[in-house]
Amino acid sequence: MLRTRIIPCLLLKNESLVKTVKFKEYNYIGDPVNTVRIFNELEVDELMFLDIFASKENRDINFKIIREIANECFMPLGYGGNIKSLDDAKRIFEIGFEKVIINSNSFNNLKLIEKISKYFGSQSIIGSVDIKKSFWGGQKIYSHHGRIKQKDNAVTWAKKLEDSGVGELLITSIDREGSWSGYDIDLIESINKVVQVPIIANGGCGSVQHIEEVVKKANVSACAVGSLVVYQKKGMGVLVNFPCRKDKLLDK
Amino acid sequence: MSSKENLNTNLKVCTKCIYDERVASIIFDENGVCNYCHQISELQQKYGTGEEKGEQKFLEIVKEIKKAGKGKKYDCIVGVSGGTDSSYMLYLSKKWGLRPLAVHYDNTWNSAIATENIRKVLDALDVDLFTHVVDNKESDDIFKSFFYADVAEIEAATDLALAEVMYRAAWKYKVKYVLEGHSFITEGITPIGRNYFDGKYIQSIHKKFGKIPMNSYPLMTFSKFLFWSMFAKIKKIRPFWYIDYNKEEAKAFLEKEYAWKYYGGHHLENRMTAFFHGIYAPQKFKSDFRNNTLSALARNGKLSREEAWKEYNTPPKVEKDLLSYFKKRLELSDEEYERVMKEKPKSWYAYPTYKKRFELLRPLFKILAETNLVPMSFYLKYCFPVDNKKK
Amino acid sequence: MITIVDYGMGNLGSVKNMFKFIGVKSTIESDPDKIKSASKILLPGVGSFDTAMEKINKNNLKEVLDEKALKERVPVLGICLGMQLLTKSSDEGSLDGLGWIPAKTISFKDRVSKKYRVPHMGWNVVNKSNESLLTQGFDEFDETRFYFVHSYFVQVEDEKNSILKTDYGINFDSAIQKDNIYGAQFHPEKSHKFGMKLFKNFAKI
Numbered sequence: 001m002l003r004t005r006i007i008p009c010l011l012l013k014n015e016s017l018v019k020t021v022k023f024k025e026y027n028y029i030g031d032p033v034n035t036v037r038i039f040n041e042l043e044v045d046e047l048m049f050l051d052i053f054a055s056k057e058n059r060d061i062n063f064k065i066i067r068e069i070a071n072e073c074f075m076p077l078g079y080g081g082n083i084k085s086l087d088d089a090k091r092i093f094e095i096g097f098e099k100v101i102i103n104s105n106s107f108n109n110l111k112l113i114e115k116i117s118k119y120f121g122s123q124s125i126i127g128s129v130d131i132k133k134s135f136w137g138g139q140k141i142y143s144h145h146g147r148i149k150q151k152d153n154a155v156t157w158a159k160k161l162e163d164s165g166v167g168e169l170l171i172t173s174i175d176r177e178g179s180w181s182g183y184d185i186d187l188i189e190s191i192n193k194v195v196q197v198p199i200i201a202n203g204g205c206g207s208v209q210h211i212e213e214v215v216k217k218a219n220v221s222a223c224a225v226g227s228l229v230v231y232q233k234k235g236m237g238v239l240v241n242f243p244c245r246k247d248k249l250l251d252k
Numbered sequence: 253m254s255s256k257e258n259l260n261t262n263l264k265v266c267t268k269c270i271y272d273e274r275v276a277s278i279i280f281d282e283n284g285v286c287n288y289c290h291q292i293s294e295l296q297q298k299y300g301t302g303e304e305k306g307e308q309k310f311l312e313i314v315k316e317i318k319k320a321g322k323g324k325k326y327d328c329i330v331g332v333s334g335g336t337d338s339s340y341m342l343y344l345s346k347k348w349g350l351r352p353l354a355v356h357y358d359n360t361w362n363s364a365i366a367t368e369n370i371r372k373v374l375d376a377l378d379v380d381l382f383t384h385v386v387d388n389k390e391s392d393d394i395f396k397s398f399f400y401a402d403v404a405e406i407e408a409a410t411d412l413a414l415a416e417v418m419y420r421a422a423w424k425y426k427v428k429y430v431l432e433g434h435s436f437i438t439e440g441i442t443p444i445g446r447n448y449f450d451g452k453y454i455q456s457i458h459k460k461f462g463k464i465p466m467n468s469y470p471l472m473t474f475s476k477f478l479f480w481s482m483f484a485k486i487k488k489i490r491p492f493w494y495i496d497y498n499k500e501e502a503k504a505f506l507e508k509e510y511a512w513k514y515y516g517g518h519h520l521e522n523r524m525t526a527f528f529h530g531i532y533a534p535q536k537f538k539s540d541f542r543n544n545t546l547s548a549l550a551r552n553g554k555l556s557r558e559e560a561w562k563e564y565n566t567p568p569k570v571e572k573d574l575l576s577y578f579k580k581r582l583e584l585s586d587e588e589y590e591r592v593m594k595e596k597p598k599s600w601y602a603y604p605t606y607k608k609r610f611e612l613l614r615p616l617f618k619i620l621a622e623t624n625l626v627p628m629s630f631y632l633k634y635c636f637p638v639d640n641k642k643k
Numbered sequence: 644m645i646t647i648v649d650y651g652m653g654n655l656g657s658v659k660n661m662f663k664f665i666g667v668k669s670t671i672e673s674d675p676d677k678i679k680s681a682s683k684i685l686l687p688g689v690g691s692f693d694t695a696m697e698k699i700n701k702n703n704l705k706e707v708l709d710e711k712a713l714k715e716r717v718p719v720l721g722i723c724l725g726m727q728l729l730t731k732s733s734d735e736g737s738l739d740g741l742g743w744i745p746a747k748t749i750s751f752k753d754r755v756s757k758k759y760r761v762p763h764m765g766w767n768v769v770n771k772s773n774e775s776l777l778t779q780g781f782d783e784f785d786e787t788r789f790y791f792v793h794s795y796f797v798q799v800e801d802e803k804n805s806i807l808k809t810d811y812g813i814n815f816d817s818a819i820q821k822d823n824i825y826g827a828q829f830h831p832e833k834s835h836k837f838g839m840k841l842f843k844n845f846a847k848i
Contacts, residue, residue: 002811003766003788016388028468031360031388031581034523041364043835045766046790068580074661074835076790096657098792098833121690123762123792167762198760221760232374237383238358241371 005222012051021178023146042242051081055104070096103128104143110164117165127161128170173203180206180234188218269547302496310494326353328429334366334521337433340502357414360388366521384417387468397461402598408449416472419480435492440548448600456604481625530570610634646681649673653687657832667846675707688724693736716823726826744821745800755812762794775806789829
């Protein structure tokens with residue numbers, strides 16, 4: 001049976017790993033490569049790395065760290081953070097990553113996604129969207145790590161990304177991030193209704209029950225986790241961990 | 253009992269343990285027994301370790317801890333590393349009816365075994381965890397400074413940081429007691445003059461060789477130390493000084509109950525510690541802290557002196573790729589690493605420390621030690637002048 | 644020494660990395676002359692069927708590979724697209740495959756119900772269909788799983804050649820073998836302990 005993938009989503013800020021709440025409040029988690037080593041030993045399904053300030057600061061991709069990470073890992077890896085060209089993607093794949101995650105740079109350049117998808121196949125790209133509820137209740141998209149509001153609403157944009165050739169969609173609820181209160185199931189469902197590509201839910205996971213819930217109700221293919229795998233429990237200290245497979249059945 | 257015959261060496265070796273003449277400040281009595289063995293006997297007497305006297309004293313302390321913790325979320329702090337002593341201490345604290353908060357200082361070099369051990373034990377015992385993670389770049393900068401300083405105490409920054417973080421956690425949650433897993437029976441007392449560190453030592457070395465300012469690193473300055481011990485009045489208790497502690501049984505228990513894993517050797521749950529014990533100390537300083545634990549085992553009759561001496565003289569096992577990880581992380585080329593390793597070792601006297609201050613304030617620290625506001629071993633090690641200047 | 648064939652497509656670094664981790668010597672070669680002296684061959688592959696076959700048909704590489712696999716009969720392992728290249732043809736393209744194992748590569752689309760999204764991506768379980776040196780020791784795992792990512796699957800003509808099967812809307816051959824030639828549809832280099840076991844087995848053949 002194809003298992004639901006549980007994917008630790010790790011945030012890079014310069015050369016350290018951090019965790020945010022609602023995209024703010026940066027708390028140190030540790031050294032990126034050492035943390036990845038631990039996840040590797042815990043045999044996680046897959047890992048995603050997001051360099052959260054790369055687009056905002058228009059910085060170059062830190063290929064050095066990515067290479068070190070790839071050398072430590074024997075599971076699929078995804079990287080996101082200011083990917084601007086087909087060459088960037090090429091280099092990332094050569095280093096040993098399987099997927100590139102594109103967010104901010106898709107807004108003025110859907111062609112980039114088309115190019116990468118055509119050359120490497122749709123399974124190599126994840127289209128990433130960050131959403132915050134506006135004052136009036138609508139779901140608004142924000143790029144550049146929560147700073148720039150975009151015109152499209154989440155559902156329309158998701159469709160556009162799918163049409164451009166992404167193989168998966170990473171849907172992140174900014175409001176729920178770091179809250180331990182569960183995924184935004186309504187948001188995920190609204191997008192799932194209109195797209196065929198697999199969805200990775202992100203933002204708010206506080207327990208394995210939340211994962212079970214979003215899989216059952218919104219039929220997602222994968223769940224990204226943040227706080228759950230880097231803290232011992234809500235409000236307590238940093239402790240890298242991965243929900244034990246034995247007692248939780250996550251098969252579809 | 254001739255030490256020379258048993259161990260096949262020309263060195264003078266204690267007849268009770270395996271500390272030899274190379275150990276700093278060692279003195280042998282007319283029976284060839286060293287002053288460290290005597291010190292431990294004296295401590296054993298004083299604390300009544302493993303006897304009725306010790307147990308009684310300890311039960312009193314537990315009562316006090318419970319009383320002081322009434323109405324608060326936690327009544328004691330237990331520092332954890334994923335290792336045997338701290339993991340077992342957590343189990344015992346729950347057994348004694350205490351409500352511990354586990355505290356961990358993450359220097360970002362942890363191995364998966366350590367984090368998994370911490371998780372398993374805390375989950376099973378339902379204990380909360382407080383962690384302080386230092387910025388990995390700062391952490392590496394401090395380690396690199398110590399490496400360039402040619403001194404042995406590359407682990408000092410971690411040890412002192414844990415002590416500071418435990419105090420901070422105690423302060424945050426208004427807890428008055430910190431439980432430490434140190435046992436002079438199973439570990440011995442690190443000889444005076446060897447492995448010295450304090451906040452000023454770390455600061456001076458970092459000032460000279462460091463490149464990144466200390467922001468997230470929790471430095472314990474002298475005034476902080478006094479604040480915690482005299483103003484906040486946070487007490488340090490070492491249960492294994494009072495009650496019996498069998499490390500082998502503890503290990504077996506943890507493995508059985510919590511699927512806890514032994515990582516091999518003393519403190520090898522953190523790669524910097526592994527580097528220190530496996531490569532740095534033996535190769536650059538021709539010294540090996542394994543003789544602490546091995547002496548303790550010999551002293552207690554758990555190992556024969558021959559076996560202990562033999563193991564001490566066998567090079568320690570080192571994880572494959574450990575050295576390349578160390579070099580990569582601290583951005584040292586092979587040449588640079590070799591160059592620094594070949595430099596003449598320096599001892600802690602070469603850098604400014606608080607040592608003189610501790611000696612001057614001996615009477616004060618005596619009182620603090622008697623009331624458990626500072627560990628007695630701190631008083632014995634830090635507040636007396638060291639006479640063996642030859643290192 | 645395992646020779647990893649570099650024909651311009653595939654995650655060579657990760658494969659070499661895993662071999663290094665398990666202590667097996669490997670080398671990446673693109674020059675057909677160097678491949679001539681290989682004692683064991685690994686054929687990686689990520690991308691499309693025709694693009695891969697075009698690259699292999701160039702430069703004498705196909706001739707060398709045919710010689711090694713069919714005449715000299717050195718052990719060969721094709722992974723992911725590499726396994727599909729071992730078959731006669733694929734729905735994905737119009738060129739012939741290497742044809743070393745009688746099998747076809749077929750599209751998932753229209754063969755499985757809509758609820759099975761394509762590509763088949765993620766960790767899935769493999770079950771032994773026939774014994775093989777490649778899958779020795781899999782019984783020490785409660786369950787053996789690997790990471791898959793593919794839109795086309797392989798179906799052997801002779802069940803004898805199937806060594807592992809996986810279920811994804813249809814029970815397809817996730818690993819195949821004919822004499823010295825092996826294929827694995829999944830990515831061992833991305834399947835941590837499971838992949839390491841398989842690579843170790845291949846190294847021992």
